[in-house]
Amino acid sequence: MTTTEYPPQTERAIAHADNAGTPAIALENLSHDYGTRRALDGLSFTVHPGEIFGLLGPNGSGKTTLFRILSTLMMPTGGSARIAGFSVTAEPTRARQASGIVFQARSLDLKLTVAENLMHQGHLYGLSGALLKQRSQQVLARVGLSDRAGDLVETLSGGQQRRVELAKGLIHSPALLLLDEPSTGLDPGARRDLWQYLRILRDEQGVSVLVTTHLMEEAEHCDRLAILNSGKLVALGAPAELKAQIGGDVVQLETVSPWAAAQLAQKVQQRFSVAATVVGATVRLEREHGHRFLTEVVEAFPGEIEGVSVARPSLEDVFIQRTGHRFWTDTSPDAAGATTPRKEKH
Amino acid sequence: MATATLPAQTRSNLASASVWIPAYSLWRRELVRFYRQKARVVGVIASPLLFWVVLGSGFANSFRHAGPGAAATADQGISAHYLGYFYPGAIVMIVLFTAIFSMMSLIQDRNEGFLLSVLAAPIRRSAIVLGKVLGGATLAAIQGWVFLVFAPLAGVHTSFAGILYSMAVIVLASFSLTALGFAIAWPMDSTQAFHAVINIILIPLWLLSGSMFPASGASGWLRWIMLANPLTYTVDALRNGLFPAQPTDFSAAVNLIVSLGFCAVAFAASWAIVNRRTNKPAA
Numbered sequence: 001m002t003t004t005e006y007p008p009q010t011e012r013a014i015a016h017a018d019n020a021g022t023p024a025i026a027l028e029n030l031s032h033d034y035g036t037r038r039a040l041d042g043l044s045f046t047v048h049p050g051e052i053f054g055l056l057g058p059n060g061s062g063k064t065t066l067f068r069i070l071s072t073l074m075m076p077t078g079g080s081a082r083i084a085g086f087s088v089t090a091e092p093t094r095a096r097q098a099s100g101i102v103f104q105a106r107s108l109d110l111k112l113t114v115a116e117n118l119m120h121q122g123h124l125y126g127l128s129g130a131l132l133k134q135r136s137q138q139v140l141a142r143v144g145l146s147d148r149a150g151d152l153v154e155t156l157s158g159g160q161q162r163r164v165e166l167a168k169g170l171i172h173s174p175a176l177l178l179l180d181e182p183s184t185g186l187d188p189g190a191r192r193d194l195w196q197y198l199r200i201l202r203d204e205q206g207v208s209v210l211v212t213t214h215l216m217e218e219a220e221h222c223d224r225l226a227i228l229n230s231g232k233l234v235a236l237g238a239p240a241e242l243k244a245q246i247g248g249d250v251v252q253l254e255t256v257s258p259w260a261a262a263q264l265a266q267k268v269q270q271r272f273s274v275a276a277t278v279v280g281a282t283v284r285l286e287r288e289h290g291h292r293f294l295t296e297v298v299e300a301f302p303g304e305i306e307g308v309s310v311a312r313p314s315l316e317d318v319f320i321q322r323t324g325h326r327f328w329t330d331t332s333p334d335a336a337g338a339t340t341p342r343k344e345k346h
Numbered sequence: 347m348a349t350a351t352l353p354a355q356t357r358s359n360l361a362s363a364s365v366w367i368p369a370y371s372l373w374r375r376e377l378v379r380f381y382r383q384k385a386r387v388v389g390v391i392a393s394p395l396l397f398w399v400v401l402g403s404g405f406a407n408s409f410r411h412a413g414p415g416a417a418a419t420a421d422q423g424i425s426a427h428y429l430g431y432f433y434p435g436a437i438v439m440i441v442l443f444t445a446i447f448s449m450m451s452l453i454q455d456r457n458e459g460f461l462l463s464v465l466a467a468p469i470r471r472s473a474i475v476l477g478k479v480l481g482g483a484t485l486a487a488i489q490g491w492v493f494l495v496f497a498p499l500a501g502v503h504t505s506f507a508g509i510l511y512s513m514a515v516i517v518l519a520s521f522s523l524t525a526l527g528f529a530i531a532w533p534m535d536s537t538q539a540f541h542a543v544i545n546i547i548l549i550p551l552w553l554l555s556g557s558m559f560p561a562s563g564a565s566g567w568l569r570w571i572m573l574a575n576p577l578t579y580t581v582d583a584l585r586n587g588l589f590p591a592q593p594t595d596f597s598a599a600v601n602l603i604v605s606l607g608f609c610a611v612a613f614a615a616s617w618a619i620v621n622r623r624t625n626k627p628a629a
Binding site: 073094096097106107111112119121128 | 364367368370371372375378379382383458459460462463464465466467468469
C-alpha cells in the first residue's frame with residue numbers, strides 16, 4: 001500500500017457535477033450519413049444534468065449511430081453534439097473525460113482479473129496510485145463484486161461481467177454515464193439491479209445517464225425519453241407525459257385481413273367520427289371511456305370483428321401514433337425477443 | 347492481484363496523464379497476457395529452436411551434397427558453418443514471430459471490444475501505439491535474447507561488447523517489426539486476413555533478408571529485392587555483432603543507419619494510421 005499524495009492532475013479526472021447549468025448532452029441538428037444512407041436526420045434535443053434519459057427505437061433507428069458519435073468513436077457528417085459543453089468533434093478529449101461509457105459488447109479483458117481491468121481503465125482516465133486503488137474498491141463495492149476483485153474476468157458469469165463493465169464506466173466518477181443496451185443478456189433480476197444502481201447514481205451523485213434501448217418496459221424507467229424512428233426524433237418527453245398525449249384509451253379491433261381492417265376502419269370513422277388507423281389486420285383508435293365505446297362498436301358491426309382489446313396507452317401506442325406503424329416492422333423473428341443478445345458490428 | 351507497483355513518480359502534467367500512464371498500462375497488459383497463456387510462452391521458444399535445428403541441418407546437408415568431392419571431416423565443417431550462418435536469421439525470425447503474434451492481439455482486442463473502450467478514453471492515440479508496440483517489442487526482444495543462449499552451439503566467438511551490440515540490434519529489430527505489425531494489423535478486422543499478410547509480406551520479408559542465403563550470392567532481381575529490404579541490413583547488423591571476424595555484405599555503419607531508419611518509418615506509419623479520425627465506424 002502506498003500513501004502517495006494524489007497528483008494534482010487526478011483532480012481533473014474526478015468530474016464533479018459542478019456545471020449544473022450546462023446540459024449533460026446537447027444535440028443540434030445532428031445528422032449522419034453512411035454513404036448515401038441517412039442514419040441520423042437532424043436530431044436536436046438536450047439531456048439535463050441529473051436525469052436518466054432513454055433513447056428508444058427499433059433496430060436500425062439510429063441509436064447505435066448516435067451512441068458512436070456520443071462516445072467520440074465516429075465523427076458526425078453534420079450538425080453538432082456536445083457533452084458537458086464540449087464538442088465531440090472539436091474537443092473529444094474533454095468530452096471523453098466527462099463521460100463514462102458502457103458498451104453493449106463486452107470490453108473487458110478476460111485474461112486479466114477484475115481489479116486489473118479496473119486499474120487499466122483508471123490509467124486510461126488519468127487516475128493512478130492510491131486514489132485509483134480507492135476508486136476501484138468503491139466502484140466494485142457499489143456493484144457488489146468486492147469479493148471477486150482478484151478473479152480472472154473469464155471466470156465470472158455474464159451478469160457479473162456486465163456489472164464489472166458498469167464499474168469500469170464509473171471508475172473516474174463521470175458526470176454522465178452512457179450505456180448502450182445495458183440489459184442485453186441480463187436476466188430479469190440482474191436487470192432490476194442495474195436500474196436500481198442507475199437510480200442511486202442519479203439520486204446520490206447527480207449523475208446524468210443516457211440509456212439506449214429497444215425495450216418498451218425499460219424505457220418506462222427513464223425520466224425522459226427520446227423516441228427515434230429511421231434516424232428522426234418522433235417523440236420527446238417523460239413516459240407518462242407522452243402516453244397522456246394519447247386521448248383516452250387505446251382500442252384495437254382485430255379483423256380477418258388487412259383488407260377487412262381497412263373496410264372496417266372506414267365504416268367506424270363514418271359512424272363514430274373518430275380517427276382510426278390500420279396496422280396489419282387490426283384497426284386501432286384512441287377514445288375516452290374505451291369500454292363503453294367497445295360495446296357500441298361491436299354491436300354496430302357484428303361479424304366483422306374477430307377480437308377486441310382496450311388498454312391504457314403504452315409507449316408502443318405512442319410510437320404507432322407518431323409513425324403510423326408498429327415498433328417491430330421488420331420480419332426478423334428475434335426482433336421481439338427482448339432477451340436475445342444481439343451481436344452487432346461496431 | 348493488480349496491486350503491482352504503480353508509478354510513484356507520477357508527474358502532474360497532462361502528457362503523463364494522457365500518454366505515459368496509459369502507455370505503461372497497455373504495455374503491462376501485454377506482458378501479463380503473455381505469461382498467463384503458457385502455450386504462447388512454450389511455442390515462441392520451441393518453434394524457432396526446432397526450425398533452426400531442423401531446417402538449418404537440412405540445408406547444411408543439401409550444401410554438402412552439392413559438393414560431391416567433400417571429405418567427411420569437411421562435411422561437418424560445412425554443416426556447422428551453415429548453422430552458424432543461419433543463426434542470426436533464426437534470431438530475427440523469433441523476433442518476427444513474436445512481434446507478429448503479439449500484434450495479432452490488436453485484431454483480437456478490436457473484435458472482443460476491448461479496443462473500443464481504449465479508443466473512447468481521453469488519451470492520446472500515440473499512447474496506444476506506444477503501449478502496444480512497447481509491449482510487443484519487449485516480448486520479442488526477450489525472446490531474441492533468450493535465444494542468444496544457443497550462441498556457443500552456433501559457433502559464435504565474439505566479445506562481450508559483441509554480445510551487447512547484438513542485444514541492442516535485437517531490441518531495434520523488435521521495435522521495427524512490432525511497429526510494422528501494428529501498422530498492418532490496425533486497419534484489419536480479421537485474423538485470417540492478417541495471416542494472408544503474414545504469408546504474402548512478412549515471411550518473404552524474412553526469407554529475402556539474407557537470413558538463409560546472402561544477398562551477395564543472389565542473382566539479378568532477387569538481389570535487388572534483398573538490397574531494398576530493410577531487414578537485410580538488420581540481419582547483417584546482427585552478424586556484425588555475433589561474427590565480428592567474418593566479412594559482411596555491408597559495413598556496420600550502413601547496417602545500423604538503415605535499421606534505425608526502418609524503425610523510425612515503421613513507428614511513424616503506426617502513429618499516422620492510428621491518428622486518423624473519420625466519420626466511419628471506428629471499431
